[in-house]
Each structure stands twice: as structure tokens, then as C-alpha cells.
Amino acid sequence: MESYVVQMSQARIMGVSEEWIEKVTQANPSRHQLFMVRKVGCPPPGFNSAADTFEEGDIILALDGQLITRVSELDIMYEKDTLAALIVRNGQEMRIRVLTVPTEDLETDHVVVFCGAVLQKPHHAVRQQISKLHSEVYVSARSRGSPSYQYGLAPTNFITAVNGIPPPNLDRFSEEVRKIPDNTYFRLRAVTFDNVPWVVTMKKNDYYFPMSKYIKDRSQPSGWRTVCHDKDKYKDGIAPDAANLNPDAIDEGFDGVSDIDPDLE
Missing domain, CATH: 2.30.42.10 (PDZ domain)
Incomplete structure (x- = not known):
């Protein structure tokens, strides 16, 4: 409020x-x-x-x-x-x-990376800007060159269905997309931040952009535990797509916008 x-x-x-x-x-x-x-x-x-x-x-x-x-x-x-x-x-x-809203809900503690899209539960700052929560699966960023980038799944989109099945949360979303074979086209329903529904069809690429989870874990040196989904097996450690999550590879939806005074560029 x-x-x-x-x-x-x-x-x-x-x-x-x-x-x-x-x-x-x-x-x-x-x-x-x-x-x-x-x-x-x-x-x-x-x-x-x-x-x-x-x-x-x-x-x-x-x-x-x-x-x-x-x-x-x-x-x-x-x-x-x-x-x-x-x-x-x-x-x-x-x-x-x-x-009142519990303060423990203010921080992100669970992230899923799928087809280059960084997905999370809509955090507090997002909910402050909208009046209706379309989905618990929110696109916060994407890797350049990934299927998400290529097919137009953009940051600030909400994913409302995977092949017609609504995912109530990130865990169910992970279950549904794991059913999709590699190199296969699938369909996502999404809603933009300004409440415009749309449909995106993209091709899954597990070789270069496998799905992985990042779960907040204070026992880990980095503070996060990584779980990689690779051919129906869980592997703890460094995710194969970790290189795609560096700042130079991430697109957060601000392409073409500069925060530098034009006279100083």
C-alpha cells in the first residue's frame, strides 16, 4: 500500500x-x-x-x-x-x-532458468506495480541468443500456461516443461506487464540452454544451491548454463535505453 x-x-x-x-x-x-x-x-x-x-x-x-x-x-x-x-x-x-503481508515474502528464494529465461515468483517490487497477479511464474530476465530471446518471451511477462496447462507455481511449471522433448516446439501463454495476453511458440534446446534451479541456501558458499535438470537427472553443482547468466549475457528488457546523458556519450 x-x-x-x-x-x-x-x-x-x-x-x-x-x-x-x-x-x-x-x-x-x-x-x-x-x-x-x-x-x-x-x-x-x-x-x-x-x-x-x-x-x-x-x-x-x-x-x-x-x-x-x-x-x-x-x-x-x-x-x-x-x-x-x-x-x-x-x-x-x-x-x-x-x-498484513509477511516480510519473508519480500525476497526471492527460488529461481528457475528455462530456455534462457530467468523465472521466479513475482517479488514484492513487481506486486507493488500491478493490481492483478496473472501467474506465479514471472520472467525477470533472459539470456541473449537463447530460445526465449529468439522467440520474444520478454522480461516482465507472466507465463499462464504450458501447452494449455496452467502452472500454479514454479515447481509445477518445471514438471510440465520437463515433459517436453528436446528440439521440440511447444506453446506458452503469457500476459504482458500491461495486461495484454499473447501466445509464444518456441523450440526447446536442452543442449545449450538446459533447465536449472537456483534455491536459496545459506549453507552454500554463494548462498544459493544449484540443481540442474539434465535428461531426467538432478545434478547438484554448477549448472551448464551458468555462463549464460553473467551480466554481459543477460537481457532485462532495457535494450536501447541508456542511462547516460546523450551529451556525455
């Missing part, structure tokens, strides 16, 4: 009562303000979407009975699994119960 400050003049127009405006004035004499929800990010995979949630435009009056007029007072969200929120929505006061 992103929020921004609302002054009392605007809050009054949006339906905040004089009683609450007086409470804000007394609670924070130096800054008479409340917070309005600017944007609600997409919840993490498996999150209970049936629960009450904030909506864009909500004015937050109180969380668990505590009046919220300072940013520091929002820290209460880090201490509890659910919050009783008192808000003003469409000019009406209402009470909702809001679930």
Missing part, C-alpha cells in the same frame, strides 16, 4: 467528520493531517483475497483504535497479522479488517 498526506481542508470535503478533524488537531498540533491510500499493490501468491482490503482513495482514520496522523504510527502494521482499520470511503466511515 502506498499513501500520501491529506490536509484537513481536503479531508473535510471527502467526508471526514468534524469530530475526527478535532481529534487530529489535538493529536498532532504541528501537522493537521491524515493519510489517503494512493495505490494498493497486488497481494502475494496464496494471500487470502477474500479478506477486507484497502482501496485507492480510502482515508485512514485509525488502526487498531490508534489515530494515525504520523508516518511512524503506521509501524503498527509490522507487529500484527491483522489490523482493525477505521476508514472513510466514498464519504462514509466504515470498519474493515486488513491482513
Whole structure:
């Protein structure tokens, strides 16, 4: 959730009562303000979407009975699994119960590399930018020269089906693509970051771009454990496609864009 400050003049127009405006004035004499929800990010995979949630435009009056007029007072969200929120929505006061997002879901701990595409569960920064989670299989990068690069599977795409079968997570995706023989064409359904569905047909290449997994493991020197899928056998160690994951070979979707001032190039 992103929020921004609302002054009392605007809050009054949006339906905040004089009683609450007086409470804000007394609670924070130096800054008479409340917070309005600017944007609600997409919840993490498996999150209970049936629960009450904030909506864009909500004015937050109180969380668990505590009046919220300072940013520091929002820290209460880090201490509890659910919050009783008192808000003003469409000019009406209402009470909702809001679930908080566990912090362990903020980092990536599982990556699959398939046909040169780097796949992972949509991380927190991705979910902050979208309102609907199309799939748990998200393309974060791809290797130049790989089948993914050649056939146009791009970073920020969500994969929604493999040969017509929806993969609910990375493990199921791995199971489905392992059924595809080498040097065989297959079809992926995908959705772009701006919600445009499309279909890509590509040819599997296990020789140069075998599938591998990278699993976060603090017992490993690098912090990650590598599992290579090669002819239905698991091999721990360095994946054959590791050379394709160096920075010079990876495309993250920024081709043609320079962060250098043109006058300095």
C-alpha cells in the first residue's frame, strides 16, 4: 500500500467528520493531517483475497483504535497479522479488517532458468506495480541468443500456461516443461506487464540452454544451491548454463535505453 498526506481542508470535503478533524488537531498540533491510500499493490501468491482490503482513495482514520496522523504510527502494521482499520470511503466511515503481508515474502528464494529465461515468483517490487497477479511464474530476465530471446518471451511477462496447462507455481511449471522433448516446439501463454495476453511458440534446446534451479541456501558458499535438470537427472553443482547468466549475457528488457546523458556519450 502506498499513501500520501491529506490536509484537513481536503479531508473535510471527502467526508471526514468534524469530530475526527478535532481529534487530529489535538493529536498532532504541528501537522493537521491524515493519510489517503494512493495505490494498493497486488497481494502475494496464496494471500487470502477474500479478506477486507484497502482501496485507492480510502482515508485512514485509525488502526487498531490508534489515530494515525504520523508516518511512524503506521509501524503498527509490522507487529500484527491483522489490523482493525477505521476508514472513510466514498464519504462514509466504515470498519474493515486488513491482513498484513509477511516480510519473508519480500525476497526471492527460488529461481528457475528455462530456455534462457530467468523465472521466479513475482517479488514484492513487481506486486507493488500491478493490481492483478496473472501467474506465479514471472520472467525477470533472459539470456541473449537463447530460445526465449529468439522467440520474444520478454522480461516482465507472466507465463499462464504450458501447452494449455496452467502452472500454479514454479515447481509445477518445471514438471510440465520437463515433459517436453528436446528440439521440440511447444506453446506458452503469457500476459504482458500491461495486461495484454499473447501466445509464444518456441523450440526447446536442452543442449545449450538446459533447465536449472537456483534455491536459496545459506549453507552454500554463494548462498544459493544449484540443481540442474539434465535428461531426467538432478545434478547438484554448477549448472551448464551458468555462463549464460553473467551480466554481459543477460537481457532485462532495457535494450536501447541508456542511462547516460546523450551529451556525455
